[in-house]
Amino acid sequence: MPSLSSRCYTSLLFILFSISTYAQNTIRIACVGNSITYGATLANRERDAYPSQLQNLLGKGYEVLNFGVSGRTLLRDTPAAYTTTSQYQDALKSNPNIVFIKLGTNDSRLPYRLKIDQFVGDYKSLIQSFKTLPTNPRIILLLPVTSFLTDTTRQVDAAIRKLIIPRIQQVAFDEKLELIDLHALTATDSLLFPDKLHPSAPVMTTIARRLYEAVTLKTQPNFDIFSKIKEPVSVSSFYGYDCADFTFQGRACKVVKPRVVATGKPWIWRARFWGHEPQTDIALLDRGFHLVYCDVAELFGNAEAVELWNKFYKYMNKAGLADKVCLEGLSRGGIYAYNWAVENPKKVACVYVDAPVLDLKSWPGGKGKSKGSPSDWAIFKKDYGFTTEVEAMNFKGNPLDRVPQIVKGNFPMLHVVGDADDAVPVSENTEPFEKQVLALGGKITVIHKPGVNHHPHSLPNPTPIVDFILKSIGN
Incomplete structure (x- = not known):
């Protein structure tokens, strides 16, 4: 029988082995940042700072480390450079598996913003210091949260939007790194920023949940849609993401690929007005969606437009994207989205339209409350082969005329x-459309913006739109 000392020694070895195994299997996450990461102004930062809340969400198997330092800049040539801090050295020594970098807010203030031309180079140097670690960490860049300050010498939002965010997106494009847009995510939270700069605990919860989504996102590795495009392409940055421009069937097309591809390879198809109010598109790219565009302007959703889209859908689907696509139509894009959806209901995951044209007599016809657009009305008549006003007025190919078929699609x-x-009165478009859809048992949600005209489209914080789309694909 083993002696007591022998049994104790064996138990100690087992404990040490277990600890070592746990440490090796634990995913370490380094949160690099400024006072917002640190949790300044929070009554209980150890509990409520977003790194702490992220730890609680992830639970066992993860170790989230807070390396935030108040007042620090990304820029190196300032007395407040983050890279001069002990926390930066500790972040490197932690050998993280994932690094979230949230710097840039303080660089937007005077006098630091006067050195903004150094920002991109300094950011790349910081990234390189983490890239060379033996853990080869996944590095994710966080866009700054919204600032609600009004003192123009400080970290005002105009400076963040114009000077900081585009440069972070450029770095992400150059370095091929993931992005998370915290700016749009906090755009409507002014009442939850007590000092107009630092978020309160509820906003920290929102940030932590968004980072949790990124960490736990199920991905499809080794998929590159650009390799499936046969036509010559030119690649440029779409808000930090790789965008391929090419010609297909004589039409200008675009495909933007995410840094990590979500399982199932979901995609959103912008029908019209590429790049306008892109916050929903950016949020979905952040979440592993592809974004595509096939320019069929200005065919007003006629048979030629539908057939071109049929071919483009087949091309994208054959390239590997999901069988069902999320359609996005702004303004007259609503005509394109619905006219294609009604012909291809089994290929549609959902339809999101914004201030949509659903009756061409309303716009561009101007036959009701809208002034319309005489030049576009003439184009519409030509597109559909109408030679008289009577023919155009008797047109029955509007989404508003096809509600029963649309509802049968069950999307x-x-x-x-x-x-x-x-311009596109709700009373002549969405309102009668919604009434018909609901009467037929269809699935429609309408978000109203009181007092808002045709512009601006979308929502400053696109979360309700994003959540709708994610739910539609089963996320």
Whole structure:
């Protein structure tokens, strides 16, 4: 029988082995940042700072480390450079598996913003210091949260939007790194920033949940849609993401790929007005969606447009994207989205339209409350082969005329509308459409923006739109 000392020694070895194994299997996450990461102004920062809340969400198997330092800049040539701190050295020594970098807010203030031309180079140097670690960490860049300060010498939002965010997106594009847009995510939270700069605990919860989504996102490795495009392409940056421009069937097309591809390879198809109010598109790219565009302007959703889209869908689907696509239509893009959806209901995951044209007599016809657009009305008549006003007025190919077929498609629909829209009046478009859909048992949600005209489209914080789309694909 083993002696007591022998049994104790064996137990100690087992404990040490277990600890070592746990340490090796634990995913370490380094949160690098400024006072917002640190949790300044929070009553209980150890509990409420977003790194702490992220730790609680992730639980066992993860170790989230807070390396935030108040007042620090990304820029190196300042007395407040983050890279001069002990926390920066500790972050490197932690050998993280994942690094979240949230710096840039303080670089937007005077006098630091006068050195903004050094920002990109300094950011790349910081990234390189983490890239060379033996853990080869996954590095994710966080766009700054919104600032609600008004003192223009400080970290005002105009400076963050114009000077900081585009440069972080450039770095992400150059270094091929992931992005998370915290700016749009906090755009409507002014009442939750007590000092107009630092978020309160509820906003920290929102940030932590968003980072949790990124950490736990199920991905599809080794998929590159650009390799499937046969036509010559030119690649440029779309808000930090790689965008391939090419010509297909004589039409200008675009495909933007995410840094990490979500399982199932979901995609969103912008029908019209590429790049306008892109916050929903950016948020979905952050979450592993592809974004595509096939320019069929200005065919007003006629048979030629539908057939071109049929071919483009087949091309994208054959390239590997999901069988069902999320359609996005702003303004007249609503005509394109719905006219294609009604012909291809089994290929549609959902439809999101914004201030949508659903009756061409309303716009561009101007036959109701809207002034319309005589030049576009003439184009519409030409597109559909109408030679008289009577023929155009008797047109029955509007989404508003095809509600029964649309409802049969059984896909969810989201409309975002400005109640004061005088270009595409809600009362002539979404309102009668919604009534018909609901009467037939269809699935439609309408978000109203009181007092808002046709512009601006979308929502400053696109979370309700994003959540609708994620739910539609089963996330």
